[in-house]
Amino acid sequence: MSTAVEPASTASPARPRAARTATPGGARLGRGSGLGLGVAVLWLSLLVLIPLAAVVTRGFSGGWSGFWDNITDPNALRALRLTVVSSLLVAAINAVMGTLLAWVLVRDSFPGRRLVDLIIDIPFALPTIVAGLVLLAVYGTDSPVGIHLLGTEKAIVLGLLFVTLPFAVRSVQPVLMALDREVEQAAACLGAPPRTIFRRVVLPLLLPAIASGATLAFARAVGEYGSVLLISGGLSRTRVSSMYAFQKIENFDFLAVAVTATVLLAISLLVILGLDLIQRAAARRG
Amino acid sequence: MKPRRLWRFGAPMIAAGAALALAVTACGGDSDGGSDSAATSGAGPNAGQSVAIVGYSVPKLAYDDLQAEFLKTDAGKGVKFSETFGASGTVSKSVASGQKADFVTFSLEPDMKRLVPKFVAEDWNADSTKGQITNSVVVIVVRKGNPLKITGWDDLIKPGVKIVTPDPASSGSAKWNILAAYTHTLAEGGTDAQAQDYLTSFFKNVVSKPASGADATTTFTQGTGDVLISYENEAIGAKQKGVDVDYVVPKETFLIENPAAVTVTASAAAKAFLTYAKSDEGQAIFAKHGFRPTDKNATIGTVEGANDPSKPFPTIEKLTTIADLGGWSKVNKEFFDADNGIVTKIENATG
Amino acid sequence: MGSRRSARLVQRAIALLYVGILVLVPIVVVTWKTFSPGPAAFWDAISSQQAVTAFRLTAEIALASVALNTVFGVGLALLITRYRFPGRRLLSALADLPLSVSPIVVGLALVLVYGPVDGWFGKGLHDAGIDIIFSLPGMILATTFVSFPLVLREVVPVLAEEGIEQEQAARVLGASALQRFLRITLPIIRSALLYGIVLSLARSIGEFGAVLVVSGNVSGENQTQTVPLLVGERVQQLEPGSFQLAFLLILVTVLVIVLVFLRRDRSDRAGAVLADPVLADPGLADAEPGHAATVVTASDNVGLDDAAIDRGGLR
Numbered sequence: 002m003s004t005a006v007e008p009a010s011t012a013s014p015a016r017p018r019a020a021r022t023a024t025p026g027g028a029r030l031g032r033g034s035g036l037g038l039g040v041a042v043l044w045l046s047l048l049v050l051i052p053l054a055a056v057v058t059r060g061f062s063g064g065w066s067g068f069w070d071n072i073t074d075p076n077a078l079r080a081l082r083l084t085v086v087s088s089l090l091v092a093a094i095n096a097v098m099g100t101l102l103a104w105v106l107v108r109d110s111f112p113g114r115r116l117v118d119l120i121i122d123i124p125f126a127l128p129t130i131v132a133g134l135v136l137l138a139v140y141g142t143d144s145p146v147g148i149h150l151l152g153t154e155k156a157i158v159l160g161l162l163f164v165t166l167p168f169a170v171r172s173v174q175p176v177l178m179a180l181d182r183e184v185e186q187a188a189a190c191l192g193a194p195p196r197t198i199f200r201r202v203v204l205p206l207l208l209p210a211i212a213s214g215a216t217l218a219f220a221r222a223v224g225e226y227g228s229v230l231l232i233s234g235g236l237s238r239t240r241v242s243s244m245y246a247f248q249k250i251e252n253f254d255f256l257a258v259a260v261t262a263t264v265l266l267a268i269s270l271l272v273i274l275g276l277d278l279i280q281r282a283a284a285r286r287g
Numbered sequence: 288m289k290p291r292r293l294w295r296f297g298a299p300m301i302a303a304g305a306a307l308a309l310a311v312t313a314c315g316g317d318s319d320g321g322s323d324s325a326a327t328s329g330a331g332p333n334a335g336q337s338v339a340i341v342g343y344s345v346p347k348l349a350y351d352d353l354q355a356e357f358l359k360t361d362a363g364k365g366v367k368f369s370e371t372f373g374a375s376g377t378v379s380k381s382v383a384s385g386q387k388a389d390f391v392t393f394s395l396e397p398d399m400k401r402l403v404p405k406f407v408a409e410d411w412n413a414d415s416t417k418g419q420i421t422n423s424v425v426v427i428v429v430r431k432g433n434p435l436k437i438t439g440w441d442d443l444i445k446p447g448v449k450i451v452t453p454d455p456a457s458s459g460s461a462k463w464n465i466l467a468a469y470t471h472t473l474a475e476g477g478t479d480a481q482a483q484d485y486l487t488s489f490f491k492n493v494v495s496k497p498a499s500g501a502d503a504t505t506t507f508t509q510g511t512g513d514v515l516i517s518y519e520n521e522a523i524g525a526k527q528k529g530v531d532v533d534y535v536v537p538k539e540t541f542l543i544e545n546p547a548a549v550t551v552t553a554s555a556a557a558k559a560f561l562t563y564a565k566s567d568e569g570q571a572i573f574a575k576h577g578f579r580p581t582d583k584n585a586t587i588g589t590v591e592g593a594n595d596p597s598k599p600f601p602t603i604e605k606l607t608t609i610a611d612l613g614g615w616s617k618v619n620k621e622f623f624d625a626d627n628g629i630v631t632k633i634e635n636a637t638g
Numbered sequence: 639m640g641s642r643r644s645a646r647l648v649q650r651a652i653a654l655l656y657v658g659i660l661v662l663v664p665i666v667v668v669t670w671k672t673f674s675p676g677p678a679a680f681w682d683a684i685s686s687q688q689a690v691t692a693f694r695l696t697a698e699i700a701l702a703s704v705a706l707n708t709v710f711g712v713g714l715a716l717l718i719t720r721y722r723f724p725g726r727r728l729l730s731a732l733a734d735l736p737l738s739v740s741p742i743v744v745g746l747a748l749v750l751v752y753g754p755v756d757g758w759f760g761k762g763l764h765d766a767g768i769d770i771i772f773s774l775p776g777m778i779l780a781t782t783f784v785s786f787p788l789v790l791r792e793v794v795p796v797l798a799e800e801g802i803e804q805e806q807a808a809r810v811l812g813a814s815a816l817q818r819f820l821r822i823t824l825p826i827i828r829s830a831l832l833y834g835i836v837l838s839l840a841r842s843i844g845e846f847g848a849v850l851v852v853s854g855n856v857s858g859e860n861q862t863q864t865v866p867l868l869v870g871e872r873v874q875q876l877e878p879g880s881f882q883l884a885f886l887l888i889l890v891t892v893l894v895i896v897l898v899f900l901r902r903d904r905s906d907r908a909g910a911v912l913a914d915p916v917l918a919d920p921g922l923a924d925a926e927p928g929h930a931a932t933v934v935t936a937s938d939n940v941g942l943d944d945a946a947i948d949r950g951g952l953r
Contacts, residue, residue: 027722033815034721041714042729048783049736052747055758059750098656105653109646117654119899120661126837126891128844128866129741131884134873135664138671138881142510145667151510152495163660195642217737224740226847227866231873235451235495235506243742243847250746250851251373251457251498253380259750262743269738273731339856347875371856385754385764386772386854505874528876 059259071260080245088222099169129227152234172214209283333556334365343375344501374499375459389557392547394459420547425467451512460500467541474539523577526592683879711789745851792834
């Protein structure tokens with residue numbers, strides 16, 4: 002089955018291209034490239050790897066008991082529960098709405114469609130604190146549309162939906178675009194109604210893309226800070242893990258922060274792993 | 288290059304160029320390096336020196352005014368200021384962690400003591416005001432018109448009253464608030480056990496514990512909660528900013544005393560600034576922002592935003608001070624110790 | 639046919655409603671709130687000393703961060719796609735890590751290593767007179783961290799896909815590495831590179847949480863407040879001018895997106911023509927949607943029949 006599908010970058014709108022690639026094993030490292038690799042690895046270490054290692058180290062600086070105490074702190078747990086539940090919800094909503102949006106953008110055509118395509122990218126590129134201010138302006142106490150969601154879990158979900166809007170859409174869009182319509186057309190010829198065609202022909206092909214988009218939305222939502230800060234209203238019941246961590250930073254309780262951070266990092270790693278597995282499964286299925 | 292290629296290359300180049308242009312113009316327009324435009328070609332004794340102010344969140348506007356006025360004086364001509372304001376505990380620990388500071392002021396003494404002797408000299412409080420620079424009292428801020436008819440502390444523990452007060456883990460304001468809540472029972476003739484009961488009911492009604500005093504005001508202003516516990520000057524300041532609130536000065540409350548000092552690496556300009564802030568002129572500026580001056584004999588003009596602008600600082604019937612409780616070391620240990628403090632235990636119990 | 643048409647209309651309506659409510663309404667409200675205090679207020683908000691310094695700081699940090707990420711992004715992309723070495727896939731995966739890390743964690747991580755009093759390296763650096771945290775280098779590091787993979791991820795799929803034969807041919811013909819890069823590789827990745835740069839720029843301009851933690855939020859002479867941080871402070875301190883600054887940031891973001899969009903549209907049309915059935919061939923692996931390209935191993939000279947499929951992918 003020819004589904005030359007293009008490799009979508011999930012952090013950004015994708016470009017449709019055939020995915021014929023050719024790295025025939027690659028060349029071996031010469032002196033120049035070896036040096037380049039060394040420099041690159043050094044930079045990556047200094048910038049990313051060592052700092053993250055420091056976080057995990059500090060998280061365990063109180064030993065396992067210190068780690069456990071901080072994980073089981075009721076405030077930390079409450080924040081984590083809110084974070085994970087909201088993020089899962091957001092990922093699920095994005096899976097559905099993202100697919101719908103991608104479908105409408107690719108298969109439909111109406112005046113302003115390209116404008117909509119453009120608008121979808123805005124929340125991702127917006128500074129998070131601006132997103133937060135925007136949300137506060139619309140859903141806070143001064144709401145001009147009469148919706149008051151300050152300090153509610155709904156507001157947190159709304160904020161997260163805002164910043165994760167493009168993820169699933171951009172994941173699914175290129176797959177849809179490159180989809181070969183022959184099979185769908187054949188099914189239609191044979192009498193299948195559109196809903197069935199979607200469910201049994203198109204959807205299975207889209208599932209990996211949907212899953213990967215939803216997973217990335219989840220990863221972004223879990224760590225999100227600036228956009229939900231203001232609308233949370235300072236209530237402990239709307240304090241997500243990143244806000245809890247920041248509070249501990251303000252108290253210079255670095256052990257508590259590091260433990261929370263380690264948990265969040267573990268979640269991120271699981272997400273990346275999951276993505277990798279999804280993609281391998283998709284490739285295998287062919 | 289063909290015209291189309293030029294365009295494809297061109298658009299992002301324009302974006303980059305715009306950013307660059309922004310940087311250049313901002314650079315060119317910013318030759319002063321951030322200092323106030325009032326300070327120009329002064330040949331004052333401290334010209335060119337810089338003063339880094341690190342302070343607790345509440346007096347930011349007062350310090351903005353102080354800086355502006357100080358720059359007009361001889362001692363202040365040509366001085367360059369920078370500032371960081373935040374929760375008292377947080378900024379204190381920041382300085383302890385290496386944040387540059389010349390002039391420091393905190394909500395309460397322990398946050399200053401933390402910096403002695405490494406960052407602040409031991410004799411910081413050897414002067415006539417014992418190192419204190421401003422006073423205030425704890426008040427109850429309510430929505431405009433006082434819809435819940437709050438008259439004092441006891442009204443706060445009624446069911447359904449939503450209280451906003453900062454988090455004692457980071458905020459100095461929070462500790463003053465809690466002590467005021469606790470000691471009002473004692474001032475009414477109650478026992479320690481009754482005071483603890485009150486505090487427990489109080490915390491059950493707390494819905495939000497923002498990181499700093501100023502954060503708490505913002506949280507309240509943005510719509511959370513029914514009452515805010517805060518400094519009298521914070522309430523006055525909010526009203527000056529046009530926020531729709533009123534405040535109640537309870538019959539029994541606590542005296543807030545805020546310390547200020549210069550660091551061991553401070554410039555002469557910083558020392559001059561401290562002297563200015565404690566002078567009559569400086570204290571008058573503080574008073575304008577709702578702070579009670581430390582000098583009891585200081586003249587106070589009208590204060591906009593106060594309940595009665597011509598008599599902005601009413602005498603408190605029963606005013607408790609930190610000295611009455613035995614000083615901060617004792618109080619911190621007894622009330623706020625991370626494991627056994629009275630308040631810590633109540634907070635943990637009420638979630 | 640009728641039901642199909644109404645189904646399509648319903649879908650369209652839901653999609654538009656979703657995007658409209660989620661994105662358009664807030665933007666409109668903010669625009670209104672920005673300009674309702676009037677043009678004088680707008681000018682005051684963006685022309686204060688603090689604001690101007692914030693603009694400058696934001697621009698400096700963003701440019702530095704984008705420059706670093708471009709250099710290292712392209713470099714890493716070349717290494718990952720053109721060479722093989724043990725740990726190649728691990729490197730690729732690690733390079734992606736920053737995207738999933740919460741900005742607060744980023745801030746903490748940098749403070750733990752580069753903080754002046756207790757930092758692993760920071761202590762020594764501070765003694766040597768180099769300040770990273772509470773100061774510009776730290777803010778650049780934080781911003782570079784969070785936008786690290788953005789250029790890399792755009793360039794890798796393109797490099798993995800194209801150009802190898804030309805580069806090899808050029809090498810055989812005697813071109814130096816630099817020549818190969820400038821005249822073959824660069825033109826191939828130009829579109830993706832520019833897109834990645836622009837994304838990186840948008841992200842760097844807007845970073846909030848990580849910079850908040852490492853900067854100390856200083857205003858005045860040694861200001862360490864970027865524009866997003868200034869917006870945050872104005873909101874927290876109930877000072878006017880937060881909306882005006884925020885509006886500027888929105889404007890820049892939208893401008894950036896529009897520019898990219900226009901370019902992409904053009905190259906899309908070109909690419910779509912090429913992408914079609916001619917190249918789609920049974921027996922070749924489908925690339926996974928979502929993240930990385932499936933690496934298809936084609937033998938160098940023979941052609942498509944001998945294609946083997948490397949399931950590893952490039953991460």
